[in-house]
Amino acid sequence: MAQPLFSIDEARLAAKRRLPRLMFDFIDGAAGQERAKQRNREAIEQLQLQPRVLVNVDQRNLEKTFLGKRWGLPFGIAPMGMCNLAWHGADLMLAETAVVHNIPLTLSTMGSTTLETIHQKAGENAWFQLYVSQSDALAMELVDRAKDAGYKVLMLTVDVPQVAPRLRDLRNGFKVPFRIGPKQFFDFAIHPQWSLTTLFKGAPRLANIETSKHGQNFDRHASRGKVDWGFLDRLRQRWPHTLIIKGVMSPQDARGIAEAGADGVYVSNHGGRQLDSAPPAIQMLPQIRQAVGREFPILFDSGIRSGDGIVKALALGADFVMLGRPFLYGIGAAGQTGVNQIVALLKNEVSVTLAQLGCPNIEDLDGSVLVGD
Numbered sequence: 001m002a003q004p005l006f007s008i009d010e011a012r013l014a015a016k017r018r019l020p021r022l023m024f025d026f027i028d029g030a031a032g033q034e035r036a037k038q039r040n041r042e043a044i045e046q047l048q049l050q051p052r053v054l055v056n057v058d059q060r061n062l063e064k065t066f067l068g069k070r071w072g073l074p075f076g077i078a079p080m081g082m083c084n085l086a087w088h089g090a091d092l093m094l095a096e097t098a099v100v101h102n103i104p105l106t107l108s109t110m111g112s113t114t115l116e117t118i119h120q121k122a123g124e125n126a127w128f129q130l131y132v133s134q135s136d137a138l139a140m141e142l143v144d145r146a147k148d149a150g151y152k153v154l155m156l157t158v159d160v161p162q163v164a165p166r167l168r169d170l171r172n173g174f175k176v177p178f179r180i181g182p183k184q185f186f187d188f189a190i191h192p193q194w195s196l197t198t199l200f201k202g203a204p205r206l207a208n209i210e211t212s213k214h215g216q217n218f219d220r221h222a223s224r225g226k227v228d229w230g231f232l233d234r235l236r237q238r239w240p241h242t243l244i245i246k247g248v249m250s251p252q253d254a255r256g257i258a259e260a261g262a263d264g265v266y267v268s269n270h271g272g273r274q275l276d277s278a279p280p281a282i283q284m285l286p287q288i289r290q291a292v293g294r295e296f297p298i299l300f301d302s303g304i305r306s307g308d309g310i311v312k313a314l315a316l317g318a319d320f321v322m323l324g325r326p327f328l329y330g331i332g333a334a335g336q337t338g339v340n341q342i343v344a345l346l347k348n349e350v351s352v353t354l355a356q357l358g359c360p361n362i363e364d365l366d367g368s369v370l371v372g373d
């Protein structure tokens with residue numbers, strides 16, 4: 001029996017116990033001194049919500065319409081590479097969760113399951129995230145594969161011109177593809193639960209890269225710095241469906257992206273994994289909302305660790321909220337059961353928060369629920 005998880009922090013600790021240090025640090029870590037990661041969370045926690053009473057909140061509705069689809073909950077799963085490091089089959093577990101709860105799951109270019117397999121499992125709940133590395137040809141091949149597989153939402157990540165140094169990964173000797181030296185061997189040996197459920201089933205691979213014609217000699221650390229406004233124009237012409245640009249922190253960039261014909265911006269500082277001196281993503285959200293206007297779709301992530309954090313991001317102008325690490329903490333702790341518990345606990349926290357704000361319908365949430373707004 002998996003232990004109950006009452007908070008994301010408990011899930012994190014349970015994952016820390018079960019995962020080898022190499023894996024836990026890859027998931028939990030961030031760039032540099034990890035100050036941006038810390039600030040993301042602190043900035044969200046400092047925001048206060050205004051309790052209201054004597055409103056009938058007996059029935060609450062958490063469904064939200066976004067990008068032309070009715071979702072079961074106002075939050076979804078952010079793209080994360082190499083999820084199968086946490087547990088064999090983790091990408092498929094996330095896909096299952098997305099279907100059961102009717103939430104979006106974004107499969108990363110660096111996913112450990114092919115985009116075709118994930119779409120078969122999750123249908124329109126699956127979105128595809130694109131990185132552009134050494135080769136434009138590889139990127140465009142992935143775009144065409146996503147189109148052929150039936151994806152309707154493509155997300156271009158633009159905040160990784162170069163993978164930032166993550167000190168824990170450097171110290172642990174974390175490498176993709178995997179290399180197992182004596183240090184890693186010892187780490188795996190003292191975490192037998194993980195080794196039995198994951199390592200012995202085969203080390204995770206970069207499944208989308210390995211199955212692409214242009215995927216040879218792929219280097220995860222090569223520059224991704226060629227992506228510019230010209231590339232966005234080319235991508236816009238090639239991709240006929242919804243196009244979201246992820247990793248936007250500047251109001252000026254957000255306006256430019258809207259003018260370039262994208263269908264939404266995704267405000268994020270990559271969970272603090274890129275620029276350690278970046279401001280908290282939540283701090284930029286109101287200015288970006290102002291820059292793109294009331295109607296332009298905005299997604300948000302970075303630092304959400306509870307249901308009231310989701311409510312705060314929606315109140316500050318996000319249309320939809322994504323989370324990254326919390327789902328992998330759940331999987332790291334207890335596989336499919338763990339990720340289901342994370343969704344259930346976030347859902348309950350959002351619902352109880354709405355009740356206390358006197359706002360029974362998530363679609364009616366606005367800035368008036370924030371103290372001092």
Ligand SMILES: Cc1cc2nc3c(=O)[nH]c(=O)nc-3n(C[C@H](O)[C@H](O)[C@H](O)COP(=O)(O)O)c2cc1C
Pocket residue numbers: 026027028078079080081108109110129157246268269270271272273301302303304322323324325326
């Ligand atoms: C282990 C891990 C892998 C990630 N891989 C990707 C990726 O492949 N593509 C991407 O756009 N973002 C990636 N991200 C960033 C997430 O999409 C998201 O922006 C971030 O995790 C949000 O912050 P949070 O973890 O505080 O919720 C990754 C994050 C983590 C923790």
